[in-house]
Amino acid sequence: MMALAHVARRQVAAGAYAQASRSIRTSAPVAALGKFKMPAMSPTMTEGGIASWKKQEGEAFAAGDVLLEIETDKATIDVEAQDDGILAKIVAPDGSKNIAVGNTIAILGEEGDDLAGADALAAEADVADAPVPTVDGVEAPAAKAPEPAAPKAEAPKAEEKAAPAPAKSTEVGADKPTFFASPVARKIALAKGIPLAQVKGTGPDGLITKTDVESFKVASAAPAAAAGASAPAAAEYEDVPTTNMRRVIAKRLLESKQTVPHYYLTVEVNMDRLLKLRQVFNKASEGKSKLSVNDFIVKATALALGDVPEANSAWLGETIRQYKKADICVAVATPTGLITPIIKDAGAKGLTTISAETKALATKARDGKLKPEEYQGGGFTISNLGMFGIDHFTAIINPPQSCILAVGKTDLKLVPAPEDPKGFKTVNVMNVTLSSDHRTVDGAVGARWLQAFKGYLENPLTFML
Numbered sequence: 001m002m003a004l005a006h007v008a009r010r011q012v013a014a015g016a017y018a019q020a021s022r023s024i025r026t027s028a029p030v031a032a033l034g035k036f037k038m039p040a041m042s043p044t045m046t047e048g049g050i051a052s053w054k055k056q057e058g059e060a061f062a063a064g065d066v067l068l069e070i071e072t073d074k075a076t077i078d079v080e081a082q083d084d085g086i087l088a089k090i091v092a093p094d095g096s097k098n099i100a101v102g103n104t105i106a107i108l109g110e111e112g113d114d115l116a117g118a119d120a121l122a123a124e125a126d127v128a129d130a131p132v133p134t135v136d137g138v139e140a141p142a143a144k145a146p147e148p149a150a151p152k153a154e155a156p157k158a159e160e161k162a163a164p165a166p167a168k169s170t171e172v173g174a175d176k177p178t179f180f181a182s183p184v185a186r187k188i189a190l191a192k193g194i195p196l197a198q199v200k201g202t203g204p205d206g207l208i209t210k211t212d213v214e215s216f217k218v219a220s221a222a223p224a225a226a227a228g229a230s231a232p233a234a235a236e237y238e239d240v241p242t243t244n245m246r247r248v249i250a251k252r253l254l255e256s257k258q259t260v261p262h263y264y265l266t267v268e269v270n271m272d273r274l275l276k277l278r279q280v281f282n283k284a285s286e287g288k289s290k291l292s293v294n295d296f297i298v299k300a301t302a303l304a305l306g307d308v309p310e311a312n313s314a315w316l317g318e319t320i321r322q323y324k325k326a327d328i329c330v331a332v333a334t335p336t337g338l339i340t341p342i343i344k345d346a347g348a349k350g351l352t353t354i355s356a357e358t359k360a361l362a363t364k365a366r367d368g369k370l371k372p373e374e375y376q377g378g379g380f381t382i383s384n385l386g387m388f389g390i391d392h393f394t395a396i397i398n399p400p401q402s403c404i405l406a407v408g409k410t411d412l413k414l415v416p417a418p419e420d421p422k423g424f425k426t427v428n429v430m431n432v433t434l435s436s437d438h439r440t441v442d443g444a445v446g447a448r449w450l451q452a453f454k455g456y457l458e459n460p461l462t463f464m465l
Contacts, residue, residue: 033088033113033121036106038099039079041072042372049097049244050105051076055087060111068105071097071244075368085110089118097244181208188213245337256399260315261438264394267450271410271428274460281351294330294384295355297407299463300456301382302326302347308449312379313440314400320440321400329378329398330358332365339365340398342378351463386410392431402440403449406433430457 038048051069055061066078067087089107092099099105107118181189181196185208189196192213199216201208242250274296282290305312305326314321326347329340341361343354364370380402383395386409395406408431417425432453436446456462 033107033109033115033117035104035121036108038092038101038103038105039070040101041070041077042376044376045072045101047098047100047244048072049099050092050094052094053087053090053106057087057090058115060084060086072372075370086113086115088113088115089122091122180206181213182210184210185213243336245339249337252399253396256396260397260399262394262397262435263438263443263446264433264435265443265446265450266392266431266433267454269430269432269454269457271430271457274457275410275428277460289352289355289359291351291355292358293386293410294382294407295351295358296457296460296463297382297384297405298328298330298343298346298354298358299349299351300453300460301328301380301405303456303463304449304452305380306347307452308445310445311403311436311441311449313402314379315402315437315440316400323379326380327378329375329381329401330361331381331383332362334366334368336368339370339375340378340381341365341370341375381405382407386430392433394433395435397435397437399437402437403446404435405453406435408432 041048049071051071053068054066055068061067061081062084063081065081067081068079069076070079086109087106088109090105091107092103092105096105104122107121109115109118180201181199182203185199186196188194188210189199194213194216196208196213199208199212200206202212203209271293274293278291278293278296285291303326309322309324312323312326314323325345328343328346330343331338331340341364343349343357343361346354349357361370361374364374378398378401381395381398381404383404384407385393386407388409390408391411392408393406395404397404410428410430412426413429414424415427417423432450434446434450436443441449
């Protein structure tokens with residue numbers, strides 16, 4: 001879903017660091033050393049990677065110093081020290097990946113501690129407490145497996161022997177020539193390596209002429225290709241290692257598609273009034289931050305959720321959680337994958353505030369600086385591909401949410417207009433498709449929500465009421 005240039009700042013999870021800190025403060029010199037384990041940077045985090053250590057082995061650090069950068073499924077996060085200490089031993093080096101939460105990544109100590117025991121303490125980690133031995137996506141096994149025996153060298157020779165011998169030339173020296181060619185044709189064929197036996201003559205009695213040889217250019221590529229068949233071909237693909245973010249996206253979307261009973265409802269929205277109102281607002285802003293169509297969509301979504309709260313819900317198995325505020329997730333494409341920062345309580349915010357927050361969160365998402373609380377949670381998701389020229393699509397629900405809205409582009413359409421002398425007029429329309437979880441949102445509920453959403457967009461002055 002790939003370390004990012006910038007990182008979000010967050011302190012070490014209290015439980016993981018506290019355990020190391022308690023060990024550090026013991027009195028015995030060697031026992032004072034403590035295991036520092038991979039912290040859980042979010043409730044859903046199960047594994048992470050080491051982007052880079054900011055301290056070297058044997059280097060002291062103070063409370064608040066950044067010890068390392070951890071790669072999670074959504075971002076790269078700074079881990080800060082909560083107490084003073086010394087980084088005695090790095091167990092998981094830079095580039096390590098797929099380290100389970102709770103696995104030892106370093107040995108920490110305090111000033112005055114005997115660091116000689118750091119290696120022994122690191123070696124005590126059993127299989128369940130050892131980081132997955134991968135660096136930059138490549139396994140680093142402790143013991144090298146024996147290499148398989150080399151294939152017999154005779155095999156290629158056997159193939160060479162089995163290959164048929166090249167056909168004997170039927171030109172000079174052949175007992176019974178099967179073709180006739182003019183001297184000029186023979187000279188050109190010899191210079192270009194063209195087998196005259198494969199050239200069809202068009203001259204008298206089948207004579208191969210100069211024109212026949214020159215027109216044989218396309219066929220002449222066949223021998224060259226055959227000659228180069230034994231040479232190793234250039235790679236026609238590139239294997240790109242998957243990131244933590246991409247693996248999590250793949251896992252969750254697959255689970256969603258397999259376990260959530262999706263159904264889809266589509267409506268067409270007349271955007272004429274909204275586009276005119278947006279033009280008026282942006283003109284009045286005098287070059288300041290301008291409103292986008294997506295800002296209106298976020299606001300209309302929140303208002304529609306207030307009218308149909310059943311759509312603002314989550315399936316929790318034994319219960320259905322219905323949210324009281326409209327926390328809207330907005331899908332943002334980043335270099336490492338899709339992420340959905342949250343516009344919290346969007347129904348209570350104005351268009352300008354929604355616009356500013358959306359832009360700020362999108363920038364942080366692309367830079368990998370989102371904090372977990374800025375993308376975890378939410379009750380409803382919007383995925384807008386209209387800006388990429390997509391007319392219509394269906395989106396996959398982000399569990400445990402019940403709904404996701406897929407937004408297409410705004411386009412011109414001819415519609416009947418009896419009041420117009422021409423009998424028709426041109427309007428701006430936009431297709432939106434609601435994907436719903438049938439366990440929580442029945443078809444009638446989804447239809448009511450779409451009608452409410454459509455009503456707000458087609459009458460945008462209701463935003464002001």
